[in-house]
Amino acid sequence: MSEVDVVILAAGKGSRMKDDLSKPLHKVAGLPMLEWICRAVRKFNPKNIIAVQGADEDFSSYVDETVVQKEQLGSADALRCAFPKIDAEKLIVINADMPLMTENALVDLVEKGEGFDAALLTADLKKPFGYGRVIPVGERNVVEQIVEERDATADQEKLHLVNAGVYLFRADYIKRAINNVTTDNSQSEYYLTDALPGAKIVQVADWQDILGVNTQQQLAAVSKIARKRINDQIMANGVTMIDPLTTYIDANVLVGTGTIIKPGTVIEHDSVIGAENEIGPYAHLREKTVTGIDVHIGNFVETKNAKIGDHTHIGHLTYVGDAEVGQAVNIGAGTIFVNYDGKNKHMTKVGDRAFIGSNSKLVAPVEIASEAITAAGSTITDNVDRHAMGIARQRQTNKSDFWQRMPHEDFATEYDAKHDQRDDQP
Ligand code: UD1
Ligand code: CA
Helix, strand or coil: CCCEEEEEEECCCCHHHCCCCCHHHCEECCEEHHHHHHHHHHCCCCCEEEEEECCCCCCCCCCCEEEECCCCCCHHHHHHHHHHHCCCCEEEEEECCCCCCCHHHHHHHHHHCCCCCEEEEEEECCCCCCCCEEEECCCCCEEEEEECHHHCCHHHHCCCEEEEEEEEEEHHHHHHHHHHCCCCCCCCCCCHHHHCCCCEEEECCCHHHHCCCCCHHHHHHHHHHHHHHHHHHHHHCCCEECCHHHCEECCCEEECCCCEECCCCEECCCEEECCCCEECCCCEECCCEEECCCCEECCCEEEEEEEECCCCEECCCEEEEEEEECCCCEECCCCEEECECCCCECCEEECCCCEECCCCEEECCEEECCCCEECCCCEECCCECCCCEECCCCCCCCCCCCHHHCCCCCHHHHHHHHHHHHHHCC
């Protein structure tokens, strides 16, 4: 393929989202939509990825170059803003709000659009609402016109062939054609779709690839599909999921073969889960959780920025944040790694085969050596040496004959009384 530049149109206001976050930065399975697009197009090895952004945005960390569209005059105007940065012969233009786009669909567009001045991806949608409708020239796979839903007649609205918002252009063609685009439409905007008559229609293989996000509801719908794709990929690598529908795994997560993930589990970005682990139910593995082989993380355990060694068990009701935990460690129920002092986060280290008693608080920075113990219920603020036990709680005292000093309700007698009454009923 000859050289190609990519322009991501990302300057729209996103007003239909009804919140203050810039639309391309809304996250889908842990990654901003813009990042999803960049991942799909980067596989092409494009010459340059250029984002068109609004005056208040800065997307420079995602792309090679950015240009500002000062006023949101429409998608054609947005593309025009990028022209000074374009020097490849071909151009892929893509809306920033379609995070499910895949490399396969883009390859298809480029291959099937070969020899045309312009080509676009389309899909046949059961519910085409909100998309521009594509009207072909007779039976041919060439565009006669694209009508936005707002501008469509009742008959045109019934069409199910929609414009995905991904285009392939010969650069010299679009630089000329864009000059013929006017603002003669209901929004008085320059529509890029008005430069597409004559373009080759390329039907996408998987209609989900083209779904766009204009509203919060669409963001949720697209996220669900993204998560299903992630889960399918992970299961294909030999991971067991008891209930994929309630297993929420971000992009950028690896899970090793033979691991079992139970319902209600969330695994966030940049986590690496080893082989043969047992995770959940209801475990929350936040960013940068890294586990070894045969690790057990049970119900209501939260981890974050934590390295956890082979064979370690963290069974119940525990928070492990900013920690290095060795191999074959047992962490008792209700343990808290106290990592935050109100301003800074501190590290906790726990050595191999250490035994952390239930309901321990490990106040970081602190180190529990290998084969050291903490007594249940201890608040550990000092390091514990190898083979030692750290105990930090008051010694128990028992006060005799205390029962008689307490008021009591006799539940059993009350219960019996109620049942007796019922027995009297006819
Ligand atoms: C657009 C298409 C529609 C297609 C749909 C696919 C146009 C006119 N319509 O509609 O045919 O079916 O996408 O999802 O293109 N943008 C700018 N500057 C602007 C206006 C928009 O950069 O002045 C960017 C937006 O950030 C967005 C993209 O262009 O990424 C499309 O704009 P949007 O308002 O989302 O268009 P749709 O109504 O979804
Ligand atoms: Ca859109």
